[in-house]
Amino acid sequence: MSVFVSRVAAWIALVGGTVALFWGLLSVFGTPTPRCGGWRMQAGDVCGARGYEEQLAYEATRMQVEAVVALGGGLLLTLAGLLLLARATRTFADDAGPDTGRRKLLAQREGWRYRAVDPDVAARYPNVGLSRNAADNDYSRVLSGDLDGVPFDVFNHAYTFGVGVGAIRHEETVFLLRLPPCAASFSVEDAGRVMPAELGPLVLTDELRRACVRTRVRDWAVVGSTLVYAEAVIPDSRVARIPARLADLRVVADAMPSIVFSAPHID
Secondary structure, three states: OOHHHHHHHHHHHHHHHHHHHHHHHHHHHOOOOOEEOOEEOOOOOEEOOEEHHHHHHHHHHHHHHHHHHHHHHHHHHHHHHHHHHHHHHHHHHHHHOOOOOHHHHHHHHHOOEEEEEOOOHHHHOOOOOOOOOOEEEEEEEEEEEEEOOEEEEEEEEEEEEOOHHHOEEEEEEEEEEEOOOOOOOEEEEOOOEEEOHHHHHHHOOHHHHHHHHHHOOOOEEEEOOEEEEEEEOOOHHHOOHHHHHHHHHHHHHHHOOOHHHHOOOOO
16 A cells, blocks of 8 residues: 555544544433424424333434444544554655665675665666656666576666646656566566557466466566566565565566567567
8 A cells, every 4th residue: 555545544534533433422422302203302292103201212222322333433443544644654754764774784685786876777778668758767775686697676766747736756666677588578467468468378378377476466567678567665664575576576587488588579
């Protein structure tokens, strides 16, 4: 769940919880008012089979049940909202805050290269189109290395879509794995749909489909003989996810059918 979605969900839960709590308190401290249809009953009135006292007792019971449900639900919604808001705030601070150095330590431990900022990433992958249709591209916390003979780069990519008041700033963690020369470029969506569609029967074999599902690598692409995968920003507090994700991507790369690499190039 992205930080934006988490914050929206948190505020919806907090507002809903506050309304429910307020409603519950009104039910607790309110005075039951027996009514029959749209009019207020007086002592001695009869509404259907219930007299004034019976209707009063019914309204009091209804308000008690309403209070319990509203207060319980409001409390749960408020707690859920506070937890979501705390999580979103912590994640945002971790993602957007200063470099903590954890990726650098990971690089030292794994024998990789680390750069806090590297504007040359796009130049190293000219055919991937990292900056296409976007502006203000920033490449930060860049890890470069070799995974069992497969060169890779992992980095945070921040960019802007749109202009003026409609501009949206987005950031994600991108994984790029260099592959042997490929016959075509294609994308796989939700581990089951290949674009362009005519390559589907050739590319998405049962073995590759199983690899995608097993590793939960569901949306990825091969562009310019590079495996491209992106997900929500991996915060420094979860840096161990990076080598684990690289291993998953290597499983996916190994499961690609040989025709991807051996067939004549398809334009």
